[in-house]
Amino acid sequence: MAATRAALTLWRRLAALLGSLLGGVLAVGGAARAADLPEDSAEALLHVYTGGGVTAWGPAFLVRKSVADRFSITGSYYLDAVSNASIDVVTTASKYKESRHEYALSADYVYRDSQITIGVNTSREPDYTADRARIDISQEVFGGMTTVSLGFTRGADKVRKKDSPEFSDEARHWQYRLGVSQILTPRWIMSANVEAIADDGYLGSPYRAALVFGAAVPERNPRTRSARSLMLRVKGDLGSRDAMHASYRYYRDTWEIKGHTLELGYSRYFGDAWLADTYLRYHTQSAALFYSDNATSETVYVSRNRQLSPFDNASLGAKVAWTWRKVPGKYEVKVNGAYEYMHFKFKDFTDLRTGSRYAHGASILQLFVTGTF
Numbered sequence: 001m002a003a004t005r006a007a008l009t010l011w012r013r014l015a016a017l018l019g020s021l022l023g024g025v026l027a028v029g030g031a032a033r034a035a036d037l038p039e040d041s042a043e044a045l046l047h048v049y050t051g052g053g054v055t056a057w058g059p060a061f062l063v064r065k066s067v068a069d070r071f072s073i074t075g076s077y078y079l080d081a082v083s084n085a086s087i088d089v090v091t092t093a094s095k096y097k098e099s100r101h102e103y104a105l106s107a108d109y110v111y112r113d114s115q116i117t118i119g120v121n122t123s124r125e126p127d128y129t130a131d132r133a134r135i136d137i138s139q140e141v142f143g144g145m146t147t148v149s150l151g152f153t154r155g156a157d158k159v160r161k162k163d164s165p166e167f168s169d170e171a172r173h174w175q176y177r178l179g180v181s182q183i184l185t186p187r188w189i190m191s192a193n194v195e196a197i198a199d200d201g202y203l204g205s206p207y208r209a210a211l212v213f214g215a216a217v218p219e220r221n222p223r224t225r226s227a228r229s230l231m232l233r234v235k236g237d238l239g240s241r242d243a244m245h246a247s248y249r250y251y252r253d254t255w256e257i258k259g260h261t262l263e264l265g266y267s268r269y270f271g272d273a274w275l276a277d278t279y280l281r282y283h284t285q286s287a288a289l290f291y292s293d294n295a296t297s298e299t300v301y302v303s304r305n306r307q308l309s310p311f312d313n314a315s316l317g318a319k320v321a322w323t324w325r326k327v328p329g330k331y332e333v334k335v336n337g338a339y340e341y342m343h344f345k346f347k348d349f350t351d352l353r354t355g356s357r358y359a360h361g362a363s364i365l366q367l368f369v370t371g372t373f
Contacts, residue, residue: 037072043060052360058099061076083096084098087360105121152175198226244266246262257285257308259285260283291308309346315343316340331373342364
């Protein structure tokens, strides 16, 4: 529980800092203005992922409706139908198919210049169950020029193994969030967000095997993990019906994984009905302390999970939105299409079938309709 205590200590410090900031601001902040509820809307999505031997697809639906002037209720459903023949599977097991169903419900409440969001969601697979509950609070200060946000998520997972009814374990998760966004000029805005994460329990896969002197052994991961991340983001209107954004994220955890993610994006309107977005993202990370492609000594913890290995990932994505119907003050319907191509290059993970370093590409396609009313 050391990771949990460390995260709680950081959370108390962040909460105290936020309380001091808000107290000072409200003492001199002048007249408050009303925060806005999310618009009433409905969305329908079809998503398809292919890459690395994995195909996942399915629909998703979301409905958001305001109640009176201060409340808004949101419900959503997401389905993943997965056919898995990834390199982990084909080298240690056999291809399988399964479905994951996720349900989410949340409520928003606004009072003057504050907004509170409470939400729960549950995800179900044949051998894995994940439940989450969250609360987020945002406060506009300095006449709406600055927004401070605070959030917490509590998660609980149940882990099982197919054809092994005797196996059962649990994992618990805590996530703490603090963010500040600042309007710099009428055209530019920036934000900074920090997260503290603590995990406890079974944090591996009952199906995954590691290699020790070339022999397959069950993966053994530590049962605690804590992480910190910082994300900086800036958005700007370029003044000719176009805009750009840039972001950087730094991540580090107690398994000694360090990650850097950089993203650059550009958006442009074409006429009154078309909006196009494109972005480029690059991610690189180091390996976990106990990761090994083929360990040459027996250790307490050992894993050959490629997501814990050192690797680079580059992504190029584009999105097009077309306003199909629009009646100002009544409703708006948009048709959207998005595509992203990702390439993964692993520095110390080999394909056991060839002995070469493993790399693969992946594609994500999304088609969805959104309506606001």
